[in-house]
Amino acid sequence: MIGLRCARLRAALVDFADGNLEDPARVSVERHVSACPDCAATVLALREVPAELGRRIRPEPDERFWAAQRRGIADTIGRGVRTDVVTHPAIRRPTVVFWRAVPALAAAALIAVLAGDWMSAPAPQIAARPVVSGTSDESLAAFVEEPATVASVDVASLEDTTLASMDESFEDTLAGYSDGNLI
Amino acid sequence: MEEPGTQNDWSLVRGTLAGRRQDFMALVEKHQRPLQRFVEQRVGDRAAADEIVQMTFVQAYTHLAGFRAESSFKTWIFSVALNLCRDRARAEKRRANVTAEEVLEKEPQAGPSLEETVLGGTVERRVAALPDRQRSVLGLRIWGDLSFREIGRMLGISENSAKVSYHHAIHRLRQWLGEERA
Numbered sequence: 001m002i003g004l005r006c007a008r009l010r011a012a013l014v015d016f017a018d019g020n021l022e023d024p025a026r027v028s029v030e031r032h033v034s035a036c037p038d039c040a041a042t043v044l045a046l047r048e049v050p051a052e053l054g055r056r057i058r059p060e061p062d063e064r065f066w067a068a069q070r071r072g073i074a075d076t077i078g079r080g081v082r083t084d085v086v087t088h089p090a091i092r093r094p095t096v097v098f099w100r101a102v103p104a105l106a107a108a109a110l111i112a113v114l115a116g117d118w119m120s121a122p123a124p125q126i127a128a129r130p131v132v133s134g135t136s137d138e139s140l141a142a143f144v145e146e147p148a149t150v151a152s153v154d155v156a157s158l159e160d161t162t163l164a165s166m167d168e169s170f171e172d173t174l175a176g177y178s179d180g181n182l183i
Numbered sequence: 184m185e186e187p188g189t190q191n192d193w194s195l196v197r198g199t200l201a202g203r204r205q206d207f208m209a210l211v212e213k214h215q216r217p218l219q220r221f222v223e224q225r226v227g228d229r230a231a232a233d234e235i236v237q238m239t240f241v242q243a244y245t246h247l248a249g250f251r252a253e254s255s256f257k258t259w260i261f262s263v264a265l266n267l268c269r270d271r272a273r274a275e276k277r278r279a280n281v282t283a284e285e286v287l288e289k290e291p292q293a294g295p296s297l298e299e300t301v302l303g304g305t306v307e308r309r310v311a312a313l314p315d316r317q318r319s320v321l322g323l324r325i326w327g328d329l330s331f332r333e334i335g336r337m338l339g340i341s342e343n344s345a346k347v348s349y350h351h352a353i354h355r356l357r358q359w360l361g362e363e364r365a
Contacts, residue, residue, distance in 0.1 A: 011346035014331075042350070045357040050325050052360060056306040057224060057326075060216075069219070069233055070211055073240045077204070 005032065006039055013039060017046035192256040199247055207247075211240050214257055218264055221327035225268045225318075227307040235271065239264040258333045261323060265337070309359050317352035320345050 009029060015021040016029045033039045192213075198206030215236060222239075223232035243250075243260050250259060310318060319338060323329045329337070335345040 010350040011343045014346040014350055041357075042354065045353050046350070049353045049356050049360065053306060053310070053325055053356070057220075058229075060220075061229065065233075066212075066215060069215055069237060070208060072233075072237045073211055073244075074204075074208060076237065076241045077207075077244050 006036060009039065013042055014046060017043045193252075196247065196250065196256055199244070207244055210256065214260060215240075217326065217328045218260060221261065221322050222264050222268060224307060224310060224326050225265075225322055226271060227311070231271065235264060235267045238267060254336055255333065257329070258337050261327055261329065261333075262337050265319065265323075309356060313352050313355060316340075317348045317355070320348040321352040321356075324349055 009032060012021060012025060012029050013033075016026065016033070021029060033043055192210065195206040195210045195213075199210070218239065219232055219236050222235050223229055226232050226235065239260055242263055243256075250256070254262075310321065313321065316338065320334055323334045323337065324331070331345045331349070332342045335342040338345065340348075
């Protein structure tokens with residue numbers, strides 16, 4: 001049975017097993033461990049189990065895997081793909097903000113059209129939809145070697161197209177990532 | 184006090200925001216391995232983990248201007264990846280519920296269980312059976328190579344609580360490993 005002192009030492013045992021405990025706390029824990037078989041077994045487990053888990057996990061991929069992963073990331077960024085339009089559940093938050101605004105935009109458009117008819121004004125012109133550029137197959141090297149001035153424009157445009165369209169709640173969401181509050 | 188290597192990450196973040204994409208790729212190269220290891224043990228599938236890791240970095244790049252200096256870049260991307268893993272697990276669970284209903288309507292078949300298929304080998308299954316906080320702390324510590332301080336900040340708990348959760352996780356895994364050997 002684990003005693004009260006053992007229960008209070010749980011965090012310290014982790015540091016002790018990792019060799020991260022300094023004197024005089026280390027001496028105190030060491031004295032307890034030498035007299036307590038349960039805590040001695042725990043220290044042994046804290047050293048052996050992580051190593052055992054590391055051995056049992058599947059082998060690491062080779063360098064080709066890591067290079068392909070980097071190329072995939074570079075290609076996606078190079079294409080200027082907005083993460084808020086990728087259909088993954090974790091990155092759909094900005095689009096929720098957009099869809100919430102759709103009824104209001106539709107109503108505003110309807111009012112504008114009706115008001116235009118009433119005043120016998122020419123019908124408002126509907127702007128053509130922007131053409132989405134095709135996917136590029138630029139290599140990782142080309143991506144990395146791109147001149148800084150061009151890259152600067154890309155970052156700025158990404159900020160314009162994504163951050164500017166976010167409302168306050170999404171800013172909070174981003175803050176939550178860094179604060180760890182959303183986890 | 185800043186975590187080791189954080190200072191270099193900051194200069195690379197600043198470089199990326201100034202338009203140097205090669206600085207962002209340096210960040211990717213620096214963090215992709217621990218992130219892939221962490222996500223892979225979390226989702227139990229290499230290809231799915233690769234997809235999540237790529238998505239994490241793309242999202243980090245897109246929202247880099249909103250990245251706050253309160254945490255390290257490493258902690259930030261691990262938070263994003265952990266959220267993506269959890270979202271995927273929820274989606275998998277929904278799909279698995281539907282599949283299980285379909286399977287129950289058909290005749291039983293020999294072969295790996297649904298759990299084995301989804302979670303892969305024994306280690307992944309054992310780790311996946313841990314309570315969420317213990318599982319997160321263990322994964323971030325062993326495969327993500329994060330400090331308890333970083334883990335605590337990420338999960339919104341104290342450094343001490345992260346250590347206690349890690350202690351519990353190791354204690355439980357030791358029992359399972361002992362049973363396996365017996």
